[in-house]
Amino acid sequence: MAIVLGHNNYGKAETRVVRVRRDGERHELTDLNVSVALAGNLTESHHSGDNANVLPTDTQKNTVYAFAREFGIDSIEEYGLRLARHFVDTQPSLTRSRVSIEEYSWNRLGPHSFARAGDGVRTATVTYDGDQAWVVSGVTDLVLLNSTDSEFHGFVRDRYTTLAETRDRILATAVTASWRHAGAEGNWTTSYDEAREALVRAFVSTYSLSLQQTLYAMGRAVLYGRPELVEVRLSLPNKHHFLVDLEPFGLDNPGEVFVAADRPYGLIEGTVLRDDAPPPGFAWALDAGREEL
Amino acid sequence: MAIVLGHNNYGKAETRVVRVRRDGERHELTDLNVSVALAGNLTESHHSGDNANVLPTDTQKNTVYAFAREFGIDSIEEYGLRLARHFVDTQPSLTRSRVSIEEYSWNRLGPHSFARAGDGVRTATVTYDGDQAWVVSGVTDLVLLNSTDSEFHGFVRDRYTTLAETRDRILATAVTASWRHAGAEGNWTTSYDEAREALVRAFVSTYSLSLQQTLYAMGRAVLYGRPELVEVRLSLPNKHHFLVDLEPFGLDNPGEVFVAADRPYGLIEGTVLRDDAPPPGFAWALDAGREEL
């Protein structure tokens, strides 16, 4: 029996880069949080602390900043692709790279004035293995609520079930969704805007008998609308809103006053994909396949 | 020498109440976080645990829910006034009450569908002493950024000063502002909307030589525009954006690529008021005046 090193990766996480593009009076603002993870032949750094193959995480941070100036940031997918390719293509010891980016949105107030918008964060994760690149786009922290058109009944009852069936409830969630692109080229921002819009529209228009049903409708709407996308993964916390019992105070409560609960919460997660989707490769995990070792 | 009980208050904090107003198909959503603090003759509860004068915090929570149903929530100021008055007017042992409310805003997506907006939280704090009520309205978590029209120079230099002067920088802040009303009646929501708009407009339109200058302009704009308001208090973190030095990589950086820093940050706080403002009483502090004991 020997003890060995398995999968490993390292990188600089959460580099906060803000870029101002000045087009005369009118400025454009891009506000990002960039995380890099790199894998390759790093055995000696683990075994003996020999760092001959280690590109410092400080250098990765510098590269994130320098690329923002050298190449601009048209979309986070393109910027991520450039960074991911750079690391593997220039460092012989590296075999795989992953660049994960969050983009915070701002509303325009004037030619060079902005207010941070809090209605969801755009995300992208690009993975590259020296040969192929995978792009996953997405959104997180997008909080949606339907104040009706949601029911929940007909569920399993066992010894521990006390939940009442309901024909009218609030359905609220904080969407985290990621969608995989078939290829590594695209009109990234249009694709993002329309995928996000499809998600939201499906949430709004689905008469829901379960959050699972809403999840599936959301994933399907993205794929129906965007042929360049092949798979959607959704993580939907069920942000419970419980009707308050006002009877002790001589009051009825016809779906009007709710307590918004913090914890616990339901968590519904699911994947919707095309049946001819190409294999995901490393799109979803830098260490994909290792469970089969 | 004796040891005595000084100022004290107690209450239920952070009751999360969501109200749906159903006007046929079209719903209105109100999403609040309500905190209650009560003061009065509570000495025995402290000395001996005799709770004969203690209205339980659980009851306060129930009242928050029940009032949402009985009286609705037209504005957080009015709802807060009703709650603050109720506790003191119905409990002989209580002398002062304070109700602090945060209101989360949602954008409409459909007749009964909403997306949480993250562009600032509306606040109100109502204090009542059995006779007079004070109302303070405000906003928090409103993140604003000007990408130019901000300078900083001409400051004091001492042995520990290394900061370079700048003629062009990013100015960014997360506004927390509170404004005191002259009276306890008003068109609360119009007042809020226009005070908030005045703050934002002043931030956008001020060519800033210091964040203090911007703060003063913001406070003044609120008071100029709204005669019912007499005092504005602002707390403005200076969310530093530092220009990245790209010279080591053979690149210039003409105000384009910045690092958004977390900590430390500047913190600029100030009050702007009318010179004929009535005394604040308990508007800003439930224990006002006790420093003079």
Added chain:
Amino acid sequence: MAIVLGHNNYGKAETRVVRVRRDGERHELTDLNVSVALAGNLTESHHSGDNANVLPTDTQKNTVYAFAREFGIDSIEEYGLRLARHFVDTQPSLTRSRVSIEEYSWNRLGPHSFARAGDGVRTATVTYDGDQAWVVSGVTDLVLLNSTDSEFHGFVRDRYTTLAETRDRILATAVTASWRHAGAEGNWTTSYDEAREALVRAFVSTYSLSLQQTLYAMGRAVLYGRPELVEVRLSLPNKHHFLVDLEPFGLDNPGEVFVAADRPYGLIEGTVLRDDAPPPGFAWALDAGREEL
């Protein structure tokens, strides 16, 4: 009617300084978060952006670091006093300063190895007006729990009261306490250690009929034990633990299984002081007295 500038202050918040004292092999670690607030004649900076009286917050940060090297950090009170005095004594335009410090504690693992301890953060706030200094020490994030010896009954009941009386409950809180020193000299660390110990001992040994009673016992214990202290302020959230109703599952629950709730929570705040305590001056607020303007 004119609009005027009221109280204002500014400074650098949350400067994170870590100091290693190397005594041969054995190191000592000090881990702080330092916030500075300064007040004085800053009217012009507000009115016109003339910064001739503004010592940059960047300089304040530098001073925090430099003083850690020049003078060491024996205790946060002494370090805070030195910083607070420095700013006012060297800047003619400044009239008051406040230095607030959090100290994170670490457990020793070896001569130069440490594990962060999460059992409360030591705090100090020093205020100076060019003449007198005030020192407030304290602790925050100290989470305590008694699993019995707590009752709650005999409280007021009104129309909105549904709470059952209880003769045995969990009492849990996250202590934030601050205590004012009579003077500005002392054996700060011994004083802190023993005040903290008195707080904890009082929490543990008080058979509690209300959290108010526990609060008072805690404050009194600090003052009985430490003659150099004159006033204690406590803020105690009542971290509710509700007994779960297991009857639907055919199980009893004799004080055994609880749900730990997040929100809402009770919040009990109170002051305990000596009746001959000197006036607090600016100990508790940099703008003390302004409510009386």
Added chain:
Amino acid sequence: MAIVLGHNNYGKAETRVVRVRRDGERHELTDLNVSVALAGNLTESHHSGDNANVLPTDTQKNTVYAFAREFGIDSIEEYGLRLARHFVDTQPSLTRSRVSIEEYSWNRLGPHSFARAGDGVRTATVTYDGDQAWVVSGVTDLVLLNSTDSEFHGFVRDRYTTLAETRDRILATAVTASWRHAGAEGNWTTSYDEAREALVRAFVSTYSLSLQQTLYAMGRAVLYGRPELVEVRLSLPNKHHFLVDLEPFGLDNPGEVFVAADRPYGLIEGTVLRDDAPPPGFAWALDAGREEL
């Protein structure tokens, strides 16, 4: 081309359960955060909202509480195993379950008094597929620091590298570690205590030339010491402490004053395992293997 449902799971997340075991005067306290995820034949719930196969997440929460009373909580691994098995064994539509538990530690202050300890959270994740169970134990939020015996040099330099080599730096991290058990029976608490102790000892005693080297030493130490464990996964943020340049103030800084940075941070992740470790199955992921579809 059709759109299909892929992997999915659902459950109740973050149920906070506190258990008091009363052995006469002396109480034992267990404080947990329990998350359940279930997978099985849930296609109809997604397609049509037919919930005939859905055990409500509310029921899962009830089960968490009821089991704490019925069976007690000897260790989180055993409690997790019982819950994971229960759901799949009693619900014909379910094929896999995962129970993830965080245990917060408390220090004893008296027979029934406790202070929350903040020095790391014990974790366990149990997965069950109706046949086999996998147990992963671990720790998170364990913050460790060596104030010397850490170097970093000999690394790759490219166009974007500006980092200076260092022969003496602070090495600090917040450990998240998980270790897989060979089987599903064991002396769980002894195993945990000794694995944790091995991790800490390895961190303290490793003279580190890279955080990777420390990571590997930590993983190896766990496996050397505990034959029942077969694989360790570590995620180690490099919590940077930068030496402050005090030269502008005429001061040297011989490894004494540091700034503790928030972001960005290095993130070093790696696996250490026995070369004869059994295949992980679903130990690490409820959806293991699906990347190969």
